[in-house]
Amino acid sequence: MSEFSYIYLIPLIPLLTFLFLGFTAKKIKEPVSGYIGTAGLLAVFGLSLYTAYQYFFVSGLVNGKYEPVKIMIREGWVHFTDKLAIDLGILVDPISVMMLVVVSTISLMVHIYSLGYMHGDSGFSRFYAYLSLFTFSMLGLVMSSNLFMIYIFWELVGVSSFLLIGFYFEKPSAVAASKKAFIVTRFADMFFLIGILMVGYFAQSFDFETLNSPATYQTIQGWIANHQIFSFMGLSIFTWALILIYIGGMGKSAMFPLHIWLPDAMEGPTPVSALIHAATMVVAGVFLVARLYPLYYHIDGAFALRVVAVVGAFSALFAAIIALTQEDIKRVLAFSTMSQIGYMMMALGVSGFEGHEGLGYMASMFHLFTHAMFKALLFLTAGAIIHAVHSNFMKDMGGLNKYMPVSSIVFLIAALAISGIPPFAGFFSKDEILAAAFEYNKFIWFIGFIVAGMTAFYMFRLYFRIFFNKQTDYGDHKPHEAPFTMAFALVFLGLMTIVAGFIPFSELVSADRMPFHSHIHWGDPLVIASVLMAASGIGLAAFMYYKPTDYPDKVSAAMGKAYVWTKNKFYIDELYLFITHKIIFDHVSKPIAWFDRNVIDGFMNLLGVTTEKLAERIKFLQTGRMQDYAMYFVSGVIAIVMLVIYFR
Amino acid sequence: MIEGVSLFEIMSLTTILFFIGIYGFLTRTNLIAMLMSLELMVNAEAINFVAINKYLSPHVLQGQVFSLFIIALAAAETALALAIILHLYRLTETIDVKEVEELKY
Numbered sequence: 045m046s047e048f049s050y051i052y053l054i055p056l057i058p059l060l061t062f063l064f065l066g067f068t069a070k071k072i073k074e075p076v077s078g079y080i081g082t083a084g085l086l087a088v089f090g091l092s093l094y095t096a097y098q099y100f101f102v103s104g105l106v107n108g109k110y111e112p113v114k115i116m117i118r119e120g121w122v123h124f125t126d127k128l129a130i131d132l133g134i135l136v137d138p139i140s141v142m143m144l145v146v147v148s149t150i151s152l153m154v155h156i157y158s159l160g161y162m163h164g165d166s167g168f169s170r171f172y173a174y175l176s177l178f179t180f181s182m183l184g185l186v187m188s189s190n191l192f193m194i195y196i197f198w199e200l201v202g203v204s205s206f207l208l209i210g211f212y213f214e215k216p217s218a219v220a221a222s223k224k225a226f227i228v229t230r231f232a233d234m235f236f237l238i239g240i241l242m243v244g245y246f247a248q249s250f251d252f253e254t255l256n257s258p259a260t261y262q263t264i265q266g267w268i269a270n271h272q273i274f275s276f277m278g279l280s281i282f283t284w285a286l287i288l289i290y291i292g293g294m295g296k297s298a299m300f301p302l303h304i305w306l307p308d309a310m311e312g313p314t315p316v317s318a319l320i321h322a323a324t325m326v327v328a329g330v331f332l333v334a335r336l337y338p339l340y341y342h343i344d345g346a347f348a349l350r351v352v353a354v355v356g357a358f359s360a361l362f363a364a365i366i367a368l369t370q371e372d373i374k375r376v377l378a379f380s381t382m383s384q385i386g387y388m389m390m391a392l393g394v395s396g397f398e399g400h401e402g403l404g405y406m407a408s409m410f411h412l413f414t415h416a417m418f419k420a421l422l423f424l425t426a427g428a429i430i431h432a433v434h435s436n437f438m439k440d441m442g443g444l445n446k447y448m449p450v451s452s453i454v455f456l457i458a459a460l461a462i463s464g465i466p467p468f469a470g471f472f473s474k475d476e477i478l479a480a481a482f483e484y485n486k487f488i489w490f491i492g493f494i495v496a497g498m499t500a501f502y503m504f505r506l507y508f509r510i511f512f513n514k515q516t517d518y519g520d521h522k523p524h525e526a527p528f529t530m531a532f533a534l535v536f537l538g539l540m541t542i543v544a545g546f547i548p549f550s551e552l553v554s555a556d557r558m559p560f561h562s563h564i565h566w567g568d569p570l571v572i573a574s575v576l577m578a579a580s581g582i583g584l585a586a587f588m589y590y591k592p593t594d595y596p597d598k599v600s601a602a603m604g605k606a607y608v609w610t611k612n613k614f615y616i617d618e619l620y621l622f623i624t625h626k627i628i629f630d631h632v633s634k635p636i637a638w639f640d641r642n643v644i645d646g647f648m649n650l651l652g653v654t655t656e657k658l659a660e661r662i663k664f665l666q667t668g669r670m671q672d673y674a675m676y677f678v679s680g681v682i683a684i685v686m687l688v689i690y691f692r
Numbered sequence: 693m694i695e696g697v698s699l700f701e702i703m704s705l706t707t708i709l710f711f712i713g714i715y716g717f718l719t720r721t722n723l724i725a726m727l728m729s730l731e732l733m734v735n736a737e738a739i740n741f742v743a744i745n746k747y748l749s750p751h752v753l754q755g756q757v758f759s760l761f762i763i764a765l766a767a768a769e770t771a772l773a774l775a776i777i778l779h780l781y782r783l784t785e786t787i788d789v790k791e792v793e794e795l796k797y
Contacts, residue, residue, distance in 0.1 A: 668796025670726075670789045671718050678714055 047103055048115055048136055054091050054144065055183040057084045062176035069169040075159070077169035081176055082155040085148065088179070092141075092148040099141045100552050110557040112137035112253060114189055122192070127248050133189035135252055138553040139334050139409060143186035146416045147324050149540070151179045154319040157424050157533035160526065161315055161431060171211065171313070178204035182324050186331065190250040191240045194332070198236070198296070201325050202229050208320060209312040221308035228305040232295020239288030243339075246273070246282055252335060261342040268344060279347060286340055286348035290355075293329025298382045299389065300359040304617055306382055310374040310436075314427030317374060322381050322423050323416035330388045330412055337405060337555055341397045353393020353484075357491045360386030362614075364498040368505075369600075369611045372436045373426050376506055377419070380462070383495060384415050390492060391477040394484035395555060402555030403562060404484070407476030410549040414469035417544050418461040421537040425455045428530055429510060432523035438506070443515035447523040450531050452511045454538040459507045461541045463500035463578040471575070472545035476562065478574050496574055500581030508589035699747040702739065709736040723777045723787040730773075731766060738762045 061084040065077050072080070104110045113136040121132040155175060162168050181200035188194040203226075210222030244250050246267075247260050254260055264282055267273040274281040293299075298306035309321050320326070333340060333352055340349040360383045367379035388408045395404025428451050433441055445452045461468035464475065474496060481489040525531065550562040565571065588595045600607045609615065665676075709732055716729030738759040745755025781787050 663797040666797045668793035671721070674717055678718070 047098060048095065048113055048134075050091065051095060051115055051134055051136065051187070052117060054088055054095070054148075055180050055187065057088050058176045058180035058183065060084070062173055062180055065169055065173035065176060069173055072169055074163070074168045077172045078155070078159045078162075081172035082152070082159065084176065085152045085155045085179065088183070089148040089152045092144040095136070096141050096145050099136060100138075104138075104141075105559075108558060110138045110552075110559070112557075114253060116189075128244065128250075130190060130192045130250055132193065134187045135189040136187070138557060139331065140186050142409060142413060142553055143331060144183065146413055147179065147182050147186060150319055150323040150416055150420045151175070151182075153420065153424070153533040153537055154315045157318075157427070157530050158313075158315045160529035161427055162313065163527075167211065171208075174204055174207050174211070175316075175319070178208065178320060178325075182328075185328060188252075190252060191243065191255070192250050194335070195233075195237065195240055198233065198292070198328065201320075201328065202226065202233070202296075205229075205309070205320050205325055208316040209309045211312055211316065215311065218311040221305075221311040225305035225309050228302055229295045232292050232302050235288040236292020236295075239285045239290075239292065242281065242285035242288065246285070255336065256338040258338075261339055265342060265344075280344055283344040283348050286336070286343060287351055289336065290329075290333060290348060290352055293332045294355065295329075296332075297326050297329030297385050297389070298359075299329065299355050299386065300362050301616065303359065303363070303382050304620060307375050307378045307613070310372070310378050314374065314423060314430060317378070318420045318423030318427065321378065322419040326381060326385060327388065327412050327416070330385060330392065330408060333389070333392050334405065334409060337392070338397070340392075341395075341555070349393050349395075351393075352389050353488060356386045356389025356391075356393055357488050358386070359383070360390060360495045361491050362386075364495045364502070365610055366613050367502045368498060369607065371438055373429070373438055373441075373506060373510065374423075374436055376502060377422055377426060380422075380499065380502065381419055383499065384411070384419065384462070387474070387477055387492065387495070388412055388415070390488060391480055394481050394488060397555050399554075399556070399558065399560050400562065402560070403476060403550075404480035405555035406550045406553055406560075406562070407473060407480050409553045410547075411470075411473035411477055413547075413549070414461070414473045414541070414544050417537055417540045418458040418468075418470055421454060421458040421534065421541055422462070424530070424534055424537065425451050425458065428526040428534065429523075431526065431530075433518075438509045441510045441516060442513040443511070444523060445511040447518075448511075448525050450525055450534065454534045455507055455511070457538050457541050459503040461545075462503055463582060464496055464574060465500075465578055465582075466575065467542070467545060469541050469543075469545035473549075475571055475574060479568075479570060482570055493574060493577060497577040497581040500578040501585050504582045504585030505589050508585060512590050514592045693746055693750070699743060702743040702747075706736040706739045706743070709733075709739075721788050721790045723780070723789060726789070727770065727773050727777070731770065734762060734766045734769075738766075 061081050065072070065081060069077070098104075099110075099113075104113075115134040115136065116131060117134065118132040120129045122130040124130075155172070158171065158175070162171050165171065178201060181197050181204055185194055185197035185201060188197055206222050206226040209225050210218050212218045240250070243255070246264060247255055249255060249260070264273070268275075268280045268282065276284055291302075295302045306321060306326070310317055312321070333349075340346065340352070363379040363382035363386060367376050367383060370376045370379060388411050391404040391408035391411065393404070395406075395408070396402055397405075429441065429444065429448070430436055432448060433444070435441070457468060461470035464471045466472075478489060478492050478496070481492050526534065551559040554560055588599075603610075612618075713729045713732035713736065716732065717726055720726050720729065741755040741759040741762070745752070749755075777787055780792065784792055786792065
C-alpha cells in the first residue's frame, strides 16, 4: 500500500548517520556528532509515531482485523529455486509497528541521555556511530518480512552489541565480556540457522505471511497427523525446527541456560545497557516467537510453545532468586531484565490463539512495551547514580535522596511499575500475564506470583539502599543531580511509565490480529493477591533496608549455603568454564589440535621437504650457459624423432 | 622445378646446411657467430618450404608464402638479436657467452 511507501526511511536514516559518523569520527568533535545522531533519531521517532498512528487508527483495521501490509523492496532478492527465494521487504503489522515505537523511543532517549553521560569521553563520536548502527539493525530486525532477513539483522544487532559492550576496549574485563556475549549468542544462532533452514525446507518459504497462513500450518499439521514427516524422539521434525529457532531466541533473550552473557554485558556504558540489554535487543527472542506465533501454536498441539512457557517460567524464577543477593546495581537490573523477559516468554507460552484466549500473547507484547519503558528508565537512572558516585556497588551508596531528588523520584516510579503497583505501567501488563497464566496452569501462575513478590523485594532493596539506608560520607566530592540532557530523558521515560499502562493494548495487538476487549477487574482476587504480594515485597524491603539494620546479615547467615550459591549465581559460569576448559578443550580440542599439527601439517611438510631435496639434486642442470640449453634441446628433439620413427 | 635436380638432392643440401647451423650454434661462443648459425638454420628451412611446395604440390602457393614469412621473421629476429648483443656489450664489454653466465642456479 502506498501510504507506507516512506517506511524504508526508518532503518535507512540510522544507517546513513552510522556511515557518516563512522567515516568522520576522527574529525567531528564532541557535541556535533551527538547532535547529528540525535537529529537522525528524532526523524526516525517522528516517522515511527506517524506509522503507528496511520496503521492503528487510520488504515490498518480492515473488516475488524489488522491486516499485515507488506512493502516489497526487491522481489527474489536471493534466488534458490523457483519456489524458494528470499525477498527483501518490509512487513508492517501490529507487533512490528509496536516494536518500531519501542525501539525508536528508547533509542532517542538514550541518544539524548548520552549527550550528558558520555560527555568528555574520548570515544564520543564512535559511541554515537555504534548507537546508530545498533538502531539500524534493530529497526531492520523488527520490520523484516522473512526469516532470512531477520537472521541477517539478528547477527547485525549481535555485532553492534559486541562493539558496544567492548566500548571501553582498554579494560580487559570489557573485552572478555564482549567476547563472551558474542560467542554465547553465536552459539545459539547456530541452532537458529538450522531451524530456519528446516522450516524453509518443509514450508517451502521463508516469508512470514506465507508461514503464518492457515494453509501452511494446516498442510504441515496434516503431514504430522499422517506420519508423512520424520519424527525424532517422539516429536515431529518441524516441532524440532521451531524449538531450534527458539534456542536462537533464548541466546539473544538471555534465557536459562544461555543467560550467562547478560550480567557480564553490563561492562558496557550504562546507556548501552539501557538500550540493548534491557529494552530492545534482549526482547528479540520474545519478538521472534511472537512473529512465528501461529506456527508455534498450531503445530503438534503447541508443544514448542509449552517449551517456551517452561523455559520462560524457570528463567523468571531463577533470575529473580539471583537478583535478591547481587551487590552491583547494574547486575541486579540485568537479572531483573532476565526475569522479566522470562515473564514475557511465559505469557507467550501459556497463550491461546483466538479472541480472549490470546490474552497471554497480548499480555506478553504489552509487558514488552511497558518493560522497555521502565527498565530503560531504571538503567538510565542507575547510570545517573553511577555517574554521580563513580561506583557500581551498593555499599558505596546510601542517602542519595537528598543529593539527587529527580533521580530518586523517577527510580521510585520505575520500581513501583516493575513491582506491579497500580496505576503504573507494569501493573497492567503483569496482571494480564498472571491472569493468562492462571487460566492455563496454576503451577506456572504460582511461579509468576512468587516472582512478582521477589521482584518487588529486590527492586526496593535497591531503591532503599541507594537513596536511603546509611548516610555515606562522600567527602569533598558531593554527588550532584544529573545534567539537563540526562534528566530530560529520565523525566520523559518516567512520564511514559506512568501513562503507558492505560494504552488499550488488546485493541491493538492480539494473536489473531483481531482486536478484543480486556480490562482489569479491580475486585478480582487475582488482582488483589498480586498487588498484596508486591506490597508485601516492598514492605519487607522497607523493613530490612530503609534504615541500616542487621537483618540482612542475619538472614544471609541463616540461609547459609543457599545464600552463597545464590550470590555466586548458582555457579553456572563455573559450570560453563568446567565444560569448555576441562572437558571440551582437554578431551576434544587438544587431540584434534595434535592431529592437525602432527599428521596434517606433517604430511604437508613432507611434501615440501621432498620437493626441496629433489630440486637440490637436479639444480645443476641450470648452468646458465646457452650452449648447454641448446644441446639439451637438440638432443631432445632428436630423441623424440627417433622414438616416433621407431614406434611408427 | 629445376631440370636435373631432384627433391632428394635439394633436401640433402638443406639438411647439411641445417646441421652446419646446429654445429656452429653449439661450438661457437661468440654471439655474432651464433646468430649467423641461427640464420643458416632458418634459411635451410625456408629452402625446404619452397622446394617441397614446388615438387610435391605445385598448384598451391602456401609453402612459398611461408618462406616469405620466414625471411621477414628472420630479418626482425636479427635486428632484435643484434640490439640485445649491443646492449650486452655495453653492459659487460664482451659478447662471449661463456663470460655471461649469471643466470644459473
